Amino acid sequence: MSELIETIQKRFGEKIVSVQEDFRPRSIRVRVGDLVEVMTALKNEEPFRFNQILDIAGVDFLNQKPRFLVAYILLSTVTNKRLIVETDVDEFEPVPSLIGVWCGADWFERELYDMFGIKVKGHPNLKRILMSEDFEGHPLRKDFPVRGTVPPEQRYAPWDKRRTREY
Amino acid sequence: MFTFEKHKKDTMILNLGPSHNATHGTLRIVLELDGERIVDASLEIGYLHRGIEKMAEQRTYNGFIPLTDRMNYVSPIMNNISYALAVEKLLGIEVPKRGQYLRVIMNELTRIADHLVAIGTNVVDIGALTNYFYFFKERERIYDLIEKMVGARLTTTFTRVGGLARDVNGDFASDIKFLLKEIPKSINDVDKLLTKNRIFMDRTINVGTITQDRALEYGFTGPVLRATGLAWDLRKKQPYSGYENFDFDIPTGENGDTYDRYLVRMEEMRQSLRIIQQAIDHLPDGPVSIEDPHITLPPKEDVYNTMEGLIHHFMLIMYGIKAKPGYVYFGTEVANGELGFYIVSDGEQYPYRLKVRPPCFAIFQAFPEMVRGLLISDAVAILGSLNIVAGELDR
Numbered sequence: 246m247s248e249l250i251e252t253i254q255k256r257f258g259e260k261i262v263s264v265q266e267d268f269r270p271r272s273i274r275v276r277v278g279d280l281v282e283v284m285t286a287l288k289n290e291e292p293f294r295f296n297q298i299l300d301i302a303g304v305d306f307l308n309q310k311p312r313f314l315v316a317y318i319l320l321s322t323v324t325n326k327r328l329i330v331e332t333d334v335d336e337f338e339p340v341p342s343l344i345g346v347w348c349g350a351d352w353f354e355r356e357l358y359d360m361f362g363i364k365v366k367g368h369p370n371l372k373r374i375l376m377s378e379d380f381e382g383h384p385l386r387k388d389f390p391v392r393g394t395v396p397p398e399q400r401y402a403p404w405d406k407r408r409t410r411e412y
Numbered sequence: 413m414f415t416f417e418k419h420k421k422d423t424m425i426l427n428l429g430p431s432h433n434a435t436h437g438t439l440r441i442v443l444e445l446d447g448e449r450i451v452d453a454s455l456e457i458g459y460l461h462r463g464i465e466k467m468a469e470q471r472t473y474n475g476f477i478p479l480t481d482r483m484n485y486v487s488p489i490m491n492n493i494s495y496a497l498a499v500e501k502l503l504g505i506e507v508p509k510r511g512q513y514l515r516v517i518m519n520e521l522t523r524i525a526d527h528l529v530a531i532g533t534n535v536v537d538i539g540a541l542t543n544y545f546y547f548f549k550e551r552e553r554i555y556d557l558i559e560k561m562v563g564a565r566l567t568t569t570f571t572r573v574g575g576l577a578r579d580v581n582g583d584f585a586s587d588i589k590f591l592l593k594e595i596p597k598s599i600n601d602v603d604k605l606l607t608k609n610r611i612f613m614d615r616t617i618n619v620g621t622i623t624q625d626r627a628l629e630y631g632f633t634g635p636v637l638r639a640t641g642l643a644w645d646l647r648k649k650q651p652y653s654g655y656e657n658f659d660f661d662i663p664t665g666e667n668g669d670t671y672d673r674y675l676v677r678m679e680e681m682r683q684s685l686r687i688i689q690q691a692i693d694h695l696p697d698g699p700v701s702i703e704d705p706h707i708t709l710p711p712k713e714d715v716y717n718t719m720e721g722l723i724h725h726f727m728l729i730m731y732g733i734k735a736k737p738g739y740v741y742f743g744t745e746v747a748n749g750e751l752g753f754y755i756v757s758d759g760e761q762y763p764y765r766l767k768v769r770p771p772c773f774a775i776f777q778a779f780p781e782m783v784r785g786l787l788i789s790d791a792v793a794i795l796g797s798l799n800i801v802a803g804e805l806d807r
Contacts, residue, residue, distance in 0.1 A: 268738045269501065296628045299743065299774075302754045302767035318741050318754060318769070322628065322644050329741060349631035352777045360465075375458040375806055384466055385765075391470055 247271060249326055252292050257283060270327035272316070277332050281341050284330065287319065288346055295319040295328060298343065301353035303361040307387040311335035313363055317343070334363060342367035360385040423451055426788070430459050434537045434792040437802025441779070441791070448787050453780040460806040468766035472732030473499050473573050476766070481567045483770065484804040487526035489518050489558065489570045490746040496571035497652055498742035498753035502735050503573070505707065511575045511700040512654040517588065517691045518558075518570060519653075520684040524595065525554045526747035526799075527635075527677045534674070534796030535606065538615050538789075543602045550591075550598045557587050573733055574708040575701020588692050592685060599681055607675070616671040620782045620794035627668060631774035634749025635676045636798060640668030646745040653744075657694075658687045670797040707733055732761035741769075748772055748799055770804040 250264050250271055260283055262274045275283050287293045297320040304314040311333040319328045334340055340357075342365045343350040354365040355374040362383035365371055373380065382389050428434065428441040435441070438459035444452040464483065468476045480491040493515050500507065507515070532547035555565045561580055562568045570577060606612050622632075624640040637644055643662040647655040663679035665672025701708045705724035714721030735757040743752035749771030756765040775798050783791045 268740060270741055272739075297631050297633075299631055299633075299750065299752060300741075300754065300767065300769040302765070304756050304765045316739075316754065318752070320743075320750075322642065325649050327741070329739075347629050347631070348626075349629055349774055349777065352773060356773075373458075375461040377458070384463060389466075391466065 249293075249328070253287075256286070256290070256292075270318075270329055272329035272331050274331045274333075277334055277338070277340055280330075280332055281343065281346070284317070284343055284346050287328070287330070292324075293321065294323040295321045295326075297322060298347040298350050298353070301350065301357050303357050303363060303385065305361060305385065305387045311338070313361060315340055315357065315363065336362075337364075339364040339366040341365070344368065359383070362386065422446070428791065430456075434795055435800075435802070436533060436796075437800065437805070439776075439800065439802050439805065441795075443783075443788065443791065445788070450783050450786055450788065450791060453783050453791070455776065455779060457776070457802070458806050460802045462807065464807045465766055465768060468763055470762060472761050473735070473763065474732065476763075477571060477573075478567065478569050481569060482803055483768065483807060484526075484746065484748070484751075484801045485566055486529050486801055487522040487747050488566055488568045489522040490526070490744075491751065492568060492571040493519055493653070494742075494744040494746060494751045495753055496573055497744060498740060498755060499573045499733075499735070501742045502738070502740040502755055502757060503707065503733070505574060505702055505704070507575050507653070507702060508699050509654070509696045510579075510698045513691050513695050514576060514580060514700060515571070515653050516655065516658070517688050517695075518561075520687045520691075521554050521557070521588075521591070523684050523747045524681045525551050527681050528554075530747070530796070530799040531602070531674060531677055534670075534793070534799075535612070537792045537796045538612065540606065540609075540612060543605055546598045546601050546605075550595050553591055553594060557591065560587070572701065572708060574704065575699070579700050585692055585695070588688060592689055592692075595685060596682070599678065603678060607678075613671065615789075615793055616674065616797075617669060618667065619670045619786065619790045620797060621667055621669045622778060622782055623668065626778070626781070630778045632749065632778070633771050633774070634745065634747070635673055635680065636668075636749065636775055638663065639665035639672035639676045641666055646743060646750060652742075655687075658690050660684075660687050670793050673797045734759065734761050735763075743769065746771065748801070748804070749775065751804075768807055770807065772798075772800050772805045776800050776805060 260279045265272045287295045299320050300318040302316045313334050315332050317330040354368055357363055358371055359373040359375055424445045426443045426445055430438045430440040440456040442454045443450050464479050480495045481488040483491050528547040528551045532544040536544045559565050562570050624642055627637050627640045641664050643664050645662045660683045663676050665676050710721045710724050715725045737759045739756045741754045743750040752769035754767040755763050758764040782794050
């Protein structure tokens with residue numbers, strides 16, 4: 246077991262559900278409720294100092310319970326270490342916002358909501374970011390079709406009767 | 413989408429984009445102006461969203477490489493290399509020395525090309541047109557070399573998982589040596605024109621300043637972070653693809669303003685030339701790809717003449733590479749910062765989930781904070797200095 250994971254387990258104890266050391270970077274799994282507390286400590290406390298959040302990635306395991314995995318990819322420029330913090334959420338269950346910890350989490354959380362429909366509790370401006378506002382569905386969910394069809398009423402603009410070509 | 417709810421009566425709303433000369437791609441900035449001062453800015457992105465991450469789930473690991481060309485279209489080879497390294501990390505393989513060195517050479521050449529475009533277009537927006545021509549002459553030479561190597565200028569698809577698409581041709585070394593002679597001339601010319609230029613300094617010094625703490629908290633990487641004074645470069649800190657064999661420095665700035673970003677990029681080009689010089693001097697012989705029939709295609713003689721070769725070729729084309737269940741995150745230092753790939757595999761030939769971490773995405777969200785209280789012309793200068801590439805931003 247690596248030094249970093251050992252110190253994390255010693256510091257957080259029960260809060261760490263599991264650790265994964267076979268893959269790089271190493272990852273720890275926490276419950277949604279403990280997320281903000283663990284993240285705040287990981288950012289500010291001395292042996293960890295993960296001062297950057299690089300990305301937030303959602304993964305949809307369609308037939309599992311809980312359905313989604315949210316991976317927070319952290320980097321420390323102080324200790325030159327990487328860590329992934331994972332948490333599980335079910336459909337309709339929100340994750341807490343981390344804007345209070347790293348302000349850079351803002352757009353990553355909006356993307357998470359846009360692509361997976363995972364609500365972020367406490368986000369001041371939770372809107373779609375890459376898709377348009379009136380888009381229906383969340384494209385990176387596994388039950389979202391890869392190839393869609395255009396409904397008949399949208400095939401040509403109704404105000405433009407001359408356009409007969411179907412798109 | 414921008415709303416007028418909070419809009420005060422005595423301010424003016426100005427649209428910069430989605431299609432504007434200074435945006436170099438399609439992204440929309442809504443500026444709220446008091447006279448010519450910027451009170452606030454709101455950003456709207458997603459105009460170039462093509463769903464690359466969804467498409468990746470339907471493609472084999474090698475089949476995704478052409479899509480990485482379309483992310484940062486200013487330096488496509490760096491995306492190819494970054495993605496290939498991530499998948500190789502997932503598979504637990506390492507490319508032979510010659511492949512690594514060729515990757516380093518092309519990586520640094522493309523970094524120079526990216527910085528040439530970033531600085532060139534940035535100063536055009538500020539009003540200095542001459543430098544653009546000095547730089548684009550060199551960029552054209554680099555792109556000619558890339559075309560000679562891979563047959564395309566922008567859609568390179570340079571790498572394969574486990575190595576390169578093909579070895580370089582015979583006069584590669586002499587071409588590189590010609591570039592190493594020519595590029596510093598242009599850099600020095602532009603250095604003389606800009607670095608001590610009164611107008612350029614007035615337009616860029618103390619414009620778009622960001623402190624190191626804020627930059628780190630926003631997730632800044634690359635030249636924009638280094639301009640704030642932190643010597644953070646993944647090529648040095650977490651070496652990959654043989655970067656530990658080369659001797660180079662990490663240039664840093666002090667104030668984190670537009671001028672420092674320009675200086676950092678200029679110095680980085682010189683350091684890249686140093687790396688290329690070392691790599692071409694010590695370019696090893698041997699294969700460019702690993703020889704594993706489950707990962708790389710066998711040579712054509714084997715496919716035509718042996719049963720095993722034909723089977724391996726057929727299996728790899730039809731079923732692709734299979735990775736063990738697991739995940740990987742691998743980040744490399746590209747021209748704008750850290751480009752990372754988070755890949756989750758479930759043991760099939762397609763990635764279960766592939767998340768791209770583009771460097772621009774984290775940098776661009778700090779734009780409103782940088783432009784508040786400045787003039788419209790400063791907003792254009794800052795936007796150019798951040799080097800936002802919409803294809804990478806929206807994926």
